[in-house]
Amino acid sequence: MTLLSLEQVSVAYDNHLILENFDLKLEEGKLLSLLGPSGCGKTTTLRLIAGFLEAKGGKFMFDGRDYTHLPVNKRNFGFVFQSYALFPHLSVYDNVAFGLRLRKMKEGQVKEKVLRMLDIVSLNGFEKRFPQELSGGQRQRVAIARALVIEPDLLLFDEPLSNLDANLRVTMRVEIRRLQQELGMTAVYVSHDQEECFSISDQVAIMNAGKIEQLGAPTDIYQYPKTEYVARFIGFNNFLVFDGTRQGNTGLEWTIGDYGFDVQLQAGQSTANTYKGAIRPEDLRIIPLGQLTDLQKSLSNQVPGTVKVSTYLGRSYQFEVQTALGAFTVNQEMDIPIAPGQQVMITFPADKIVMVAQ
Protein backbone atom coordinates (compact mmCIF):
# COMPACT_ATOMS: atom_id res chain seq x y z
CA MET A 1 0.00 0.00 0.00
CA THR A 2 1.29 3.46 -0.82
CA LEU A 3 1.80 5.29 2.45
CA LEU A 4 3.47 8.46 1.28
CA SER A 5 3.19 10.33 -1.96
CA LEU A 6 4.50 13.65 -3.16
CA GLU A 7 2.56 14.87 -6.16
CA GLN A 8 3.90 17.61 -8.43
CA VAL A 9 5.59 19.33 -5.49
CA SER A 10 7.65 22.50 -5.93
CA VAL A 11 9.94 24.08 -3.35
CA ALA A 12 11.83 27.35 -3.68
CA TYR A 13 14.36 29.23 -1.56
CA ASP A 14 14.39 32.95 -2.31
CA ASN A 15 12.80 32.45 -5.73
CA HIS A 16 15.34 29.76 -6.53
CA LEU A 17 13.52 26.54 -7.36
CA ILE A 18 15.03 23.51 -5.63
CA LEU A 19 12.31 21.03 -6.52
CA GLU A 20 9.96 21.43 -9.43
CA ASN A 21 6.98 19.18 -10.13
CA PHE A 22 8.54 16.52 -7.98
CA ASP A 23 6.86 13.12 -7.58
CA LEU A 24 7.65 10.39 -5.09
CA LYS A 25 5.81 7.37 -3.75
CA LEU A 26 6.70 5.07 -0.89
CA GLU A 27 5.16 1.80 0.25
CA GLU A 28 4.41 1.09 3.88
CA GLY A 29 7.20 -0.66 5.78
CA LYS A 30 9.92 0.18 3.24
CA LEU A 31 13.10 2.13 3.63
CA LEU A 32 13.76 4.56 0.81
CA SER A 33 17.11 6.28 0.39
CA LEU A 34 17.58 9.57 -1.36
CA LEU A 35 21.07 9.54 -2.78
CA GLY A 36 22.92 12.23 -4.63
CA PRO A 37 25.64 14.86 -4.46
CA SER A 38 25.17 17.92 -2.26
CA GLY A 39 22.77 20.40 -3.76
CA CYS A 40 20.71 17.77 -5.58
CA GLY A 41 17.63 18.45 -3.45
CA LYS A 42 17.66 15.33 -1.29
CA THR A 43 17.72 17.16 2.04
CA THR A 44 15.11 19.60 0.75
CA THR A 45 12.85 16.64 -0.07
CA LEU A 46 13.35 15.23 3.41
CA ARG A 47 12.68 18.54 5.12
CA LEU A 48 9.60 18.97 2.99
CA ILE A 49 8.28 15.59 4.12
CA ALA A 50 9.12 16.49 7.73
CA GLY A 51 7.26 19.76 7.37
CA PHE A 52 10.19 22.11 8.04
CA LEU A 53 9.65 23.44 4.54
CA GLU A 54 6.36 24.16 2.92
CA ALA A 55 5.71 23.37 -0.73
CA LYS A 56 5.00 26.25 -3.08
CA GLY A 57 2.83 23.99 -5.14
CA GLY A 58 1.70 20.39 -5.30
CA LYS A 59 0.41 18.00 -2.74
CA PHE A 60 1.80 15.75 -0.02
CA MET A 61 -0.47 12.82 0.82
CA PHE A 62 0.26 10.57 3.78
CA ASP A 63 -1.84 7.56 4.72
CA GLY A 64 -4.71 8.90 2.66
CA ARG A 65 -4.69 12.33 4.30
CA ASP A 66 -3.53 15.65 2.92
CA TYR A 67 -0.42 16.64 4.89
CA THR A 68 0.62 19.52 2.62
CA HIS A 69 -0.16 22.24 5.15
CA LEU A 70 -0.06 20.21 8.35
CA PRO A 71 2.38 21.75 10.89
CA VAL A 72 5.49 19.74 11.81
CA ASN A 73 4.39 19.10 15.38
CA LYS A 74 1.10 17.55 14.22
CA ARG A 75 2.71 15.06 11.84
CA ASN A 76 4.05 12.49 14.28
CA PHE A 77 7.17 11.83 12.23
CA GLY A 78 10.49 10.96 13.85
CA PHE A 79 13.44 12.97 12.57
CA VAL A 80 17.08 11.98 13.09
CA PHE A 81 19.48 14.86 12.47
CA GLN A 82 23.00 14.84 11.11
CA SER A 83 24.15 16.84 14.15
CA TYR A 84 22.11 14.52 16.44
CA ALA A 85 20.40 17.64 17.82
CA LEU A 86 20.16 16.25 21.34
CA PHE A 87 18.97 18.69 23.99
CA PRO A 88 22.21 19.61 25.79
CA HIS A 89 20.46 20.64 29.00
CA LEU A 90 18.63 17.34 29.41
CA SER A 91 19.87 13.90 30.43
CA VAL A 92 19.63 10.92 28.10
CA TYR A 93 16.46 9.84 29.90
CA ASP A 94 14.84 13.27 29.61
CA ASN A 95 15.90 13.57 25.97
CA VAL A 96 14.12 10.35 25.11
CA ALA A 97 11.14 11.20 27.35
CA PHE A 98 10.70 14.64 25.75
CA GLY A 99 8.22 13.61 23.07
CA LEU A 100 6.24 11.37 25.41
CA ARG A 101 5.85 14.13 28.00
CA LEU A 102 4.60 16.49 25.31
CA ARG A 103 1.91 13.89 24.72
CA LYS A 104 0.89 14.26 28.38
CA MET A 105 1.70 10.63 29.09
CA LYS A 106 1.72 9.46 32.72
CA GLU A 107 5.22 9.44 34.23
CA GLY A 108 5.05 5.71 34.97
CA GLN A 109 4.27 4.90 31.36
CA VAL A 110 6.97 7.32 30.18
CA LYS A 111 9.51 5.51 32.29
CA GLU A 112 8.49 2.12 30.97
CA LYS A 113 8.72 3.23 27.33
CA VAL A 114 11.96 5.17 27.72
CA LEU A 115 13.73 2.30 29.46
CA ARG A 116 12.50 -0.20 26.87
CA MET A 117 13.68 2.05 24.04
CA LEU A 118 17.09 2.59 25.66
CA ASP A 119 17.32 -1.17 25.92
CA ILE A 120 16.54 -1.55 22.22
CA VAL A 121 19.38 0.81 21.27
CA SER A 122 21.68 -0.86 23.86
CA LEU A 123 22.06 2.17 26.08
CA ASN A 124 20.78 0.76 29.37
CA GLY A 125 22.51 2.42 32.30
CA PHE A 126 23.09 5.66 30.41
CA GLU A 127 19.87 7.37 31.58
CA LYS A 128 21.56 9.92 33.82
CA ARG A 129 24.32 10.89 31.40
CA PHE A 130 24.25 14.15 29.50
CA PRO A 131 24.77 14.36 25.73
CA GLN A 132 28.23 15.94 26.04
CA GLU A 133 29.36 12.90 28.07
CA LEU A 134 28.57 10.49 25.22
CA SER A 135 30.52 9.38 22.18
CA GLY A 136 29.26 10.12 18.68
CA GLY A 137 27.78 6.67 18.22
CA GLN A 138 26.02 6.80 21.59
CA ARG A 139 24.62 10.23 20.81
CA GLN A 140 23.21 9.00 17.54
CA ARG A 141 21.60 6.08 19.34
CA VAL A 142 19.95 8.46 21.78
CA ALA A 143 18.73 10.51 18.82
CA ILE A 144 17.28 7.38 17.21
CA ALA A 145 15.69 6.28 20.50
CA ARG A 146 14.19 9.73 20.94
CA ALA A 147 12.68 9.60 17.44
CA LEU A 148 11.45 6.01 17.80
CA VAL A 149 9.91 6.23 21.26
CA ILE A 150 7.02 8.41 20.06
CA GLU A 151 6.04 5.54 17.76
CA PRO A 152 6.20 7.75 14.68
CA ASP A 153 4.24 7.04 11.51
CA LEU A 154 7.36 7.72 9.48
CA LEU A 155 11.06 7.90 10.30
CA LEU A 156 13.25 10.48 8.59
CA PHE A 157 17.05 10.31 8.60
CA ASP A 158 19.17 13.25 7.48
CA GLU A 159 22.68 11.90 6.88
CA PRO A 160 22.65 10.40 10.36
CA LEU A 161 26.02 8.67 10.11
CA SER A 162 28.16 11.25 8.36
CA ASN A 163 29.72 12.50 11.60
CA LEU A 164 30.85 9.04 12.68
CA ASP A 165 34.07 7.24 11.84
CA ALA A 166 34.10 4.57 9.16
CA ASN A 167 33.80 1.44 11.33
CA LEU A 168 31.04 2.86 13.47
CA ARG A 169 29.18 3.92 10.35
CA VAL A 170 28.97 0.32 9.21
CA THR A 171 27.82 -0.92 12.64
CA MET A 172 25.22 1.81 12.98
CA ARG A 173 23.76 1.34 9.53
CA VAL A 174 23.21 -2.35 10.23
CA GLU A 175 21.59 -1.32 13.50
CA ILE A 176 19.31 1.20 11.79
CA ARG A 177 18.25 -1.37 9.22
CA ARG A 178 17.58 -3.97 11.93
CA LEU A 179 15.44 -1.56 13.99
CA GLN A 180 13.52 -0.41 10.95
CA GLN A 181 12.72 -3.97 9.92
CA GLU A 182 11.95 -5.28 13.42
CA LEU A 183 9.59 -2.42 14.16
CA GLY A 184 8.14 -2.47 10.63
CA MET A 185 8.81 1.24 10.24
CA THR A 186 8.52 3.19 7.02
CA ALA A 187 11.57 5.38 6.59
CA VAL A 188 13.18 7.92 4.30
CA TYR A 189 16.94 8.08 4.52
CA VAL A 190 19.15 10.78 3.03
CA SER A 191 22.82 10.20 2.41
CA HIS A 192 25.57 10.95 -0.04
CA ASP A 193 27.28 7.68 0.82
CA GLN A 194 26.51 5.17 -1.91
CA GLU A 195 27.47 2.03 -0.04
CA GLU A 196 25.40 3.11 2.97
CA CYS A 197 22.29 3.67 0.84
CA PHE A 198 22.62 0.48 -1.14
CA SER A 199 23.18 -1.66 1.93
CA ILE A 200 20.18 -0.59 3.99
CA SER A 201 17.48 0.35 1.49
CA ASP A 202 14.53 -1.35 -0.10
CA GLN A 203 14.41 1.46 -2.62
CA VAL A 204 17.02 3.93 -3.73
CA ALA A 205 16.27 7.19 -5.51
CA ILE A 206 19.26 8.73 -7.25
CA MET A 207 18.70 12.47 -7.40
CA ASN A 208 20.19 15.10 -9.64
CA ALA A 209 19.35 18.80 -9.83
CA GLY A 210 15.98 18.48 -8.09
CA LYS A 211 14.84 15.46 -10.06
CA ILE A 212 14.86 11.73 -9.43
CA GLU A 213 17.03 10.25 -12.14
CA GLN A 214 16.20 6.69 -11.21
CA LEU A 215 14.19 4.96 -8.52
CA GLY A 216 14.51 1.27 -7.90
CA ALA A 217 15.79 -1.58 -5.81
CA PRO A 218 19.50 -1.24 -4.96
CA THR A 219 20.50 -4.25 -7.09
CA ASP A 220 18.57 -2.97 -10.12
CA ILE A 221 20.19 0.42 -9.94
CA TYR A 222 23.60 -1.04 -9.32
CA GLN A 223 23.40 -3.36 -12.31
CA TYR A 224 21.22 -1.42 -14.67
CA PRO A 225 21.57 2.33 -14.41
CA LYS A 226 19.14 3.95 -16.82
CA THR A 227 20.90 7.26 -17.42
CA GLU A 228 24.47 8.35 -17.93
CA TYR A 229 24.27 10.42 -14.73
CA VAL A 230 23.29 7.43 -12.62
CA ALA A 231 25.87 5.26 -14.33
CA ARG A 232 28.65 7.72 -13.57
CA PHE A 233 27.41 8.16 -10.02
CA ILE A 234 27.65 4.45 -9.25
CA GLY A 235 31.01 3.87 -10.84
CA PHE A 236 30.57 3.23 -14.54
CA ASN A 237 33.56 5.29 -15.57
CA ASN A 238 33.78 4.17 -19.19
CA PHE A 239 31.41 5.18 -21.93
CA LEU A 240 31.02 4.16 -25.55
CA VAL A 241 29.36 6.82 -27.68
CA PHE A 242 27.71 4.85 -30.49
CA ASP A 243 27.08 6.36 -33.89
CA GLY A 244 24.95 3.67 -35.54
CA THR A 245 24.08 0.01 -35.89
CA ARG A 246 24.98 -2.69 -38.39
CA GLN A 247 24.42 -6.39 -38.93
CA GLY A 248 27.36 -8.24 -37.36
CA ASN A 249 28.32 -11.91 -37.07
CA THR A 250 26.11 -12.58 -34.08
CA GLY A 251 23.27 -10.19 -34.84
CA LEU A 252 22.72 -6.45 -34.53
CA GLU A 253 25.85 -4.55 -33.52
CA TRP A 254 26.29 -0.95 -32.34
CA THR A 255 29.13 0.87 -34.03
CA ILE A 256 31.60 3.61 -33.45
CA GLY A 257 33.27 4.15 -36.80
CA ASP A 258 34.60 0.73 -37.81
CA TYR A 259 34.37 -0.75 -34.35
CA GLY A 260 31.41 -3.02 -33.70
CA PHE A 261 29.91 -3.81 -30.30
CA ASP A 262 27.55 -6.63 -29.45
CA VAL A 263 25.41 -5.50 -26.52
CA GLN A 264 22.44 -6.83 -24.59
CA LEU A 265 19.50 -4.46 -24.39
CA GLN A 266 17.44 -4.26 -21.21
CA ALA A 267 13.72 -4.83 -21.23
CA GLY A 268 11.96 -1.86 -22.77
CA GLN A 269 14.99 -0.50 -24.58
CA SER A 270 14.52 -0.17 -28.31
CA THR A 271 17.13 -0.18 -31.00
CA ALA A 272 15.81 3.13 -32.30
CA ASN A 273 17.01 5.29 -29.43
CA THR A 274 20.47 6.68 -29.20
CA TYR A 275 22.26 5.17 -26.25
CA LYS A 276 25.61 5.29 -24.63
CA GLY A 277 27.23 2.08 -23.55
CA ALA A 278 28.47 2.21 -19.97
CA ILE A 279 30.90 -0.25 -18.44
CA ARG A 280 32.70 -0.47 -15.10
CA PRO A 281 36.52 -0.45 -14.99
CA GLU A 282 36.54 -3.90 -13.35
CA ASP A 283 34.45 -5.40 -16.19
CA LEU A 284 36.93 -4.44 -18.90
CA ARG A 285 39.74 -6.86 -19.77
CA ILE A 286 43.08 -6.00 -21.30
CA ILE A 287 45.65 -8.28 -22.88
CA PRO A 288 48.95 -7.38 -24.56
CA LEU A 289 48.40 -7.09 -28.28
CA GLY A 290 51.25 -9.45 -29.04
CA GLN A 291 49.50 -12.39 -27.39
CA LEU A 292 46.57 -12.28 -29.81
CA THR A 293 46.17 -14.01 -33.16
CA ASP A 294 44.95 -12.09 -36.18
CA LEU A 295 41.62 -13.88 -35.97
CA GLN A 296 41.19 -12.85 -32.33
CA LYS A 297 42.09 -9.29 -33.27
CA SER A 298 39.26 -9.18 -35.79
CA LEU A 299 36.51 -9.98 -33.26
CA SER A 300 34.03 -7.31 -32.25
CA ASN A 301 33.79 -5.69 -28.76
CA GLN A 302 37.50 -4.92 -28.84
CA VAL A 303 39.53 -1.73 -29.11
CA PRO A 304 43.34 -1.58 -29.28
CA GLY A 305 45.22 1.04 -27.31
CA THR A 306 48.32 2.06 -25.41
CA VAL A 307 48.74 1.86 -21.64
CA LYS A 308 49.45 5.37 -20.36
CA VAL A 309 49.41 4.95 -16.59
CA SER A 310 49.43 1.90 -14.37
CA THR A 311 48.51 2.30 -10.69
CA TYR A 312 48.72 -0.35 -7.99
CA LEU A 313 45.43 -0.54 -6.05
CA GLY A 314 46.30 -3.39 -3.71
CA ARG A 315 44.00 -6.09 -5.00
CA SER A 316 44.35 -5.08 -8.60
CA TYR A 317 46.05 -2.70 -10.98
CA GLN A 318 44.37 0.25 -12.59
CA PHE A 319 45.36 1.12 -16.12
CA GLU A 320 44.63 4.24 -18.12
CA VAL A 321 44.48 3.13 -21.73
CA GLN A 322 44.48 5.58 -24.63
CA THR A 323 42.58 4.31 -27.69
CA ALA A 324 41.15 5.68 -30.90
CA LEU A 325 37.81 5.93 -29.05
CA GLY A 326 39.23 7.91 -26.15
CA ALA A 327 40.72 6.95 -22.79
CA PHE A 328 39.38 4.00 -20.78
CA THR A 329 40.00 2.98 -17.19
CA VAL A 330 40.56 -0.71 -16.58
CA ASN A 331 40.88 -2.44 -13.22
CA GLN A 332 42.38 -5.88 -13.50
CA GLU A 333 43.94 -8.36 -11.13
CA MET A 334 47.31 -9.57 -12.38
CA ASP A 335 50.63 -10.63 -10.95
CA ILE A 336 52.90 -8.66 -13.24
CA PRO A 337 51.45 -5.36 -14.41
CA ILE A 338 51.50 -4.26 -17.99
CA ALA A 339 54.02 -1.46 -18.25
CA PRO A 340 53.07 1.97 -19.58
CA GLY A 341 53.72 2.31 -23.29
CA GLN A 342 52.69 -1.24 -24.15
CA GLN A 343 50.15 -1.97 -26.87
CA VAL A 344 47.08 -3.74 -25.51
CA MET A 345 43.65 -4.89 -26.62
CA ILE A 346 40.68 -3.89 -24.45
CA THR A 347 37.75 -6.30 -24.44
CA PHE A 348 34.22 -5.08 -23.67
CA PRO A 349 32.15 -8.15 -22.62
CA ALA A 350 28.73 -7.86 -24.27
CA ASP A 351 26.83 -8.75 -21.09
CA LYS A 352 28.61 -6.06 -19.09
CA ILE A 353 27.81 -3.14 -21.35
CA VAL A 354 24.78 -1.31 -20.01
CA MET A 355 22.91 0.90 -22.42
CA VAL A 356 22.03 4.22 -20.80
CA ALA A 357 20.12 7.25 -22.01
CA GLN A 358 22.39 10.15 -22.80
Added chain:
Amino acid sequence: MKEKHYGLAIFSTLVFIFLLGPLVIISVTSFGPGTVLKFPPDGFSLKWYQNIWAVDMFPKTFVTSIIISLLGNLLALILGVPAAYALSRYHFRGRDLLNAIFLSPVLIPGIVLGFTMLKYVLVMYQLPIYAGLLVGHTVIMLPFIIRVIGSSLSNFDFSIEEAAVSLGAGRLQAFFRVVLPNIRSGIMAAVLIAFLESFNNVDISVFMTGPGISTLPIQMLTYVQNYFDPTIAAISVVLMILTGLLMFVIERLMGGLAYFTKR
Protein backbone atom coordinates in the same frame (compact mmCIF):
# COMPACT_ATOMS: atom_id res chain seq x y z
CA MET B 1 65.34 31.89 31.64
CA LYS B 2 62.62 34.49 31.47
CA GLU B 3 63.57 37.76 29.94
CA LYS B 4 62.89 40.79 32.06
CA HIS B 5 61.06 43.59 30.32
CA TYR B 6 61.62 46.55 32.61
CA GLY B 7 60.06 48.99 30.19
CA LEU B 8 56.90 46.95 29.92
CA ALA B 9 56.71 46.48 33.67
CA ILE B 10 56.99 50.20 34.31
CA PHE B 11 54.46 51.00 31.62
CA SER B 12 51.95 48.46 32.98
CA THR B 13 52.39 49.78 36.50
CA LEU B 14 51.70 53.31 35.29
CA VAL B 15 48.56 52.17 33.47
CA PHE B 16 47.32 50.41 36.60
CA ILE B 17 48.05 53.46 38.74
CA PHE B 18 46.23 55.63 36.25
CA LEU B 19 43.20 53.31 36.15
CA LEU B 20 42.97 52.30 39.78
CA GLY B 21 44.47 55.37 41.44
CA PRO B 22 41.26 57.43 41.49
CA LEU B 23 39.36 54.48 42.94
CA VAL B 24 41.91 54.11 45.70
CA ILE B 25 41.85 57.83 46.45
CA ILE B 26 38.05 57.88 46.60
CA SER B 27 37.99 54.84 48.84
CA VAL B 28 40.51 56.32 51.21
CA THR B 29 38.92 59.76 51.37
CA SER B 30 35.54 58.21 52.17
CA PHE B 31 36.89 57.25 55.58
CA GLY B 32 38.07 60.79 56.38
CA PRO B 33 36.60 62.55 59.44
CA GLY B 34 36.74 66.12 57.96
CA THR B 35 33.78 67.92 56.36
CA VAL B 36 35.44 68.33 52.97
CA LEU B 37 36.94 65.74 50.65
CA LYS B 38 40.57 65.53 51.59
CA PHE B 39 43.43 63.25 50.58
CA PRO B 40 45.14 61.95 52.57
CA PRO B 41 42.48 62.12 55.28
CA ASP B 42 43.28 63.37 58.77
CA GLY B 43 41.94 60.30 60.58
CA PHE B 44 39.49 57.44 60.34
CA SER B 45 35.73 57.65 60.58
CA LEU B 46 32.68 55.80 59.32
CA LYS B 47 30.34 58.73 59.86
CA TRP B 48 29.98 59.57 56.17
CA TYR B 49 28.77 56.05 55.56
CA GLN B 50 26.14 56.66 58.24
CA ASN B 51 25.35 59.95 56.55
CA ILE B 52 24.28 58.09 53.38
CA TRP B 53 21.28 56.84 55.32
CA ALA B 54 20.77 60.18 57.05
CA VAL B 55 20.29 62.05 53.78
CA ASP B 56 16.96 60.39 53.05
CA MET B 57 17.16 61.15 49.31
CA PHE B 58 19.96 58.62 48.90
CA PRO B 59 18.07 55.51 50.06
CA LYS B 60 14.97 56.80 48.31
CA THR B 61 16.65 57.34 44.93
CA PHE B 62 18.56 54.10 45.36
CA VAL B 63 15.23 52.28 45.54
CA THR B 64 13.93 54.24 42.53
CA SER B 65 17.06 53.34 40.57
CA ILE B 66 16.72 49.68 41.43
CA ILE B 67 13.03 49.58 40.51
CA ILE B 68 13.57 51.47 37.23
CA SER B 69 16.51 49.26 36.27
CA LEU B 70 14.74 46.01 37.12
CA LEU B 71 11.42 46.91 35.50
CA GLY B 72 13.18 48.42 32.49
CA ASN B 73 15.27 45.28 32.26
CA LEU B 74 12.14 43.15 32.22
CA LEU B 75 10.60 45.30 29.47
CA ALA B 76 13.85 45.25 27.50
CA LEU B 77 13.91 41.45 27.81
CA ILE B 78 10.33 41.11 26.62
CA LEU B 79 11.18 43.25 23.58
CA GLY B 80 14.78 42.18 23.13
CA VAL B 81 14.63 38.39 23.37
CA PRO B 82 12.17 37.95 20.47
CA ALA B 83 14.12 40.55 18.48
CA ALA B 84 17.46 38.83 19.10
CA TYR B 85 15.86 35.49 18.25
CA ALA B 86 14.39 36.71 14.97
CA LEU B 87 17.61 38.48 13.98
CA SER B 88 19.76 35.38 14.44
CA ARG B 89 17.24 32.72 13.40
CA TYR B 90 15.95 34.16 10.14
CA HIS B 91 17.53 35.78 7.16
CA PHE B 92 15.17 38.34 5.76
CA ARG B 93 15.24 41.54 3.82
CA GLY B 94 16.11 44.55 5.96
CA ARG B 95 17.71 42.43 8.68
CA ASP B 96 20.89 44.50 8.81
CA LEU B 97 18.92 47.71 8.91
CA LEU B 98 16.78 46.40 11.75
CA ASN B 99 19.91 45.35 13.59
CA ALA B 100 21.35 48.85 13.20
CA ILE B 101 18.12 50.44 14.45
CA PHE B 102 18.06 48.24 17.52
CA LEU B 103 21.66 49.16 18.33
CA SER B 104 21.25 52.86 17.59
CA PRO B 105 20.69 53.95 21.23
CA VAL B 106 24.34 53.13 21.95
CA LEU B 107 25.52 55.01 18.87
CA ILE B 108 23.58 58.21 19.49
CA PRO B 109 25.15 60.53 22.11
CA GLY B 110 23.31 60.10 25.42
CA ILE B 111 22.58 63.82 25.72
CA VAL B 112 20.85 63.84 22.33
CA LEU B 113 18.86 60.72 23.17
CA GLY B 114 17.96 62.13 26.59
CA PHE B 115 16.84 65.43 25.16
CA THR B 116 14.77 63.72 22.46
CA MET B 117 13.19 61.50 25.09
CA LEU B 118 12.31 64.56 27.17
CA LYS B 119 10.80 66.26 24.17
CA TYR B 120 8.66 63.34 23.09
CA VAL B 121 7.94 61.17 26.09
CA LEU B 122 7.44 63.89 28.69
CA VAL B 123 6.54 67.03 26.77
CA MET B 124 4.62 65.70 23.80
CA TYR B 125 2.95 62.61 25.23
CA GLN B 126 2.74 63.93 28.80
CA LEU B 127 3.79 60.63 30.35
CA PRO B 128 4.23 60.62 34.14
CA ILE B 129 7.85 61.06 35.23
CA TYR B 130 8.13 57.52 36.49
CA ALA B 131 6.80 56.03 33.26
CA GLY B 132 9.03 58.32 31.22
CA LEU B 133 12.10 57.19 33.17
CA LEU B 134 11.10 53.61 32.61
CA VAL B 135 10.73 54.11 28.85
CA GLY B 136 14.07 55.89 28.66
CA HIS B 137 15.89 53.15 30.55
CA THR B 138 14.22 50.40 28.54
CA VAL B 139 15.50 52.07 25.37
CA ILE B 140 19.10 52.26 26.59
CA MET B 141 19.06 48.65 27.85
CA LEU B 142 17.57 47.18 24.69
CA PRO B 143 20.78 47.27 22.59
CA PHE B 144 22.72 45.44 25.29
CA ILE B 145 20.03 42.81 25.68
CA ILE B 146 19.84 42.23 21.92
CA ARG B 147 23.59 42.28 21.43
CA VAL B 148 24.49 39.85 24.21
CA ILE B 149 21.61 37.43 23.68
CA GLY B 150 22.17 37.69 19.93
CA SER B 151 25.77 36.63 20.38
CA SER B 152 24.77 33.59 22.41
CA LEU B 153 22.18 32.70 19.76
CA SER B 154 24.64 33.14 16.92
CA ASN B 155 26.40 29.89 17.76
CA PHE B 156 23.17 28.16 18.69
CA ASP B 157 22.32 24.92 16.90
CA PHE B 158 18.74 25.56 15.86
CA SER B 159 18.32 21.94 14.83
CA ILE B 160 17.55 21.16 18.49
CA GLU B 161 14.59 23.48 18.17
CA GLU B 162 13.51 21.59 15.06
CA ALA B 163 13.99 18.35 16.95
CA ALA B 164 11.62 19.57 19.66
CA VAL B 165 9.05 20.58 17.06
CA SER B 166 9.35 17.23 15.28
CA LEU B 167 8.67 15.53 18.63
CA GLY B 168 5.39 17.39 18.88
CA ALA B 169 6.23 20.72 20.54
CA GLY B 170 4.58 23.93 19.38
CA ARG B 171 6.78 26.90 18.44
CA LEU B 172 6.42 28.57 21.86
CA GLN B 173 6.84 25.30 23.71
CA ALA B 174 10.01 24.59 21.75
CA PHE B 175 11.34 28.05 22.52
CA PHE B 176 10.69 27.88 26.25
CA ARG B 177 11.64 24.24 26.77
CA VAL B 178 14.64 23.95 24.49
CA VAL B 179 16.00 27.29 23.26
CA LEU B 180 15.69 29.32 26.45
CA PRO B 181 17.34 26.79 28.81
CA ASN B 182 20.32 26.64 26.48
CA ILE B 183 20.92 30.39 26.31
CA ARG B 184 20.37 30.88 30.04
CA SER B 185 23.87 32.16 30.73
CA GLY B 186 23.64 34.60 27.82
CA ILE B 187 20.39 35.96 29.18
CA MET B 188 21.84 36.30 32.67
CA ALA B 189 24.84 38.19 31.33
CA ALA B 190 22.62 40.42 29.19
CA VAL B 191 20.46 41.22 32.20
CA LEU B 192 23.45 42.08 34.39
CA ILE B 193 25.21 44.21 31.79
CA ALA B 194 22.00 46.05 30.93
CA PHE B 195 21.35 46.54 34.62
CA LEU B 196 24.74 48.17 35.15
CA GLU B 197 24.23 50.35 32.11
CA SER B 198 20.87 51.54 33.40
CA PHE B 199 21.81 51.83 37.05
CA ASN B 200 24.83 54.04 36.31
CA ASN B 201 23.09 56.09 33.64
CA VAL B 202 23.21 59.86 33.98
CA ASP B 203 22.67 61.37 30.55
CA ILE B 204 19.18 59.98 29.95
CA SER B 205 18.04 60.17 33.55
CA VAL B 206 19.07 63.80 33.90
CA PHE B 207 16.39 64.78 31.41
CA MET B 208 13.75 62.36 32.63
CA THR B 209 13.81 62.99 36.37
CA GLY B 210 11.51 65.52 37.89
CA PRO B 211 10.21 66.91 41.13
CA GLY B 212 10.51 64.31 43.88
CA ILE B 213 11.56 61.52 41.55
CA SER B 214 15.21 60.97 40.86
CA THR B 215 17.70 58.19 40.33
CA LEU B 216 20.74 57.65 42.50
CA PRO B 217 23.35 58.98 40.02
CA ILE B 218 21.29 62.14 39.49
CA GLN B 219 20.87 62.56 43.24
CA MET B 220 24.63 62.20 43.63
CA LEU B 221 25.17 64.83 40.98
CA THR B 222 22.80 67.22 42.72
CA TYR B 223 24.44 66.53 46.07
CA VAL B 224 27.94 67.29 44.79
CA GLN B 225 26.72 70.63 43.43
CA ASN B 226 25.72 71.68 46.94
CA TYR B 227 28.04 69.83 49.34
CA PHE B 228 31.62 68.75 49.16
CA ASP B 229 31.75 66.32 52.06
CA PRO B 230 32.95 62.68 51.85
CA THR B 231 29.40 61.28 51.72
CA ILE B 232 29.73 61.17 47.95
CA ALA B 233 32.97 59.19 48.29
CA ALA B 234 31.30 56.78 50.70
CA ILE B 235 28.37 56.15 48.39
CA SER B 236 30.75 55.67 45.48
CA VAL B 237 32.56 52.97 47.43
CA VAL B 238 29.27 51.22 48.15
CA LEU B 239 28.37 51.34 44.47
CA MET B 240 31.82 50.09 43.43
CA ILE B 241 31.42 47.11 45.73
CA LEU B 242 27.96 46.32 44.33
CA THR B 243 29.19 46.69 40.74
CA GLY B 244 32.23 44.58 41.53
CA LEU B 245 30.00 41.83 42.86
CA LEU B 246 27.85 41.92 39.73
CA MET B 247 30.92 41.79 37.48
CA PHE B 248 32.18 38.83 39.47
CA VAL B 249 28.89 37.04 38.84
CA ILE B 250 29.08 37.84 35.10
CA GLU B 251 32.65 36.62 35.05
CA ARG B 252 31.62 33.31 36.56
CA LEU B 253 28.67 32.94 34.23
CA MET B 254 30.26 33.85 30.95
CA GLY B 255 33.97 33.31 31.34
CA GLY B 256 34.37 37.06 31.39
CA LEU B 257 34.76 39.48 28.57
CA ALA B 258 36.34 36.82 26.40
CA TYR B 259 32.80 35.75 25.67
CA PHE B 260 32.14 38.94 23.76
CA THR B 261 35.39 39.20 21.89
CA LYS B 262 36.01 35.64 20.75
CA ARG B 263 33.71 35.74 17.72
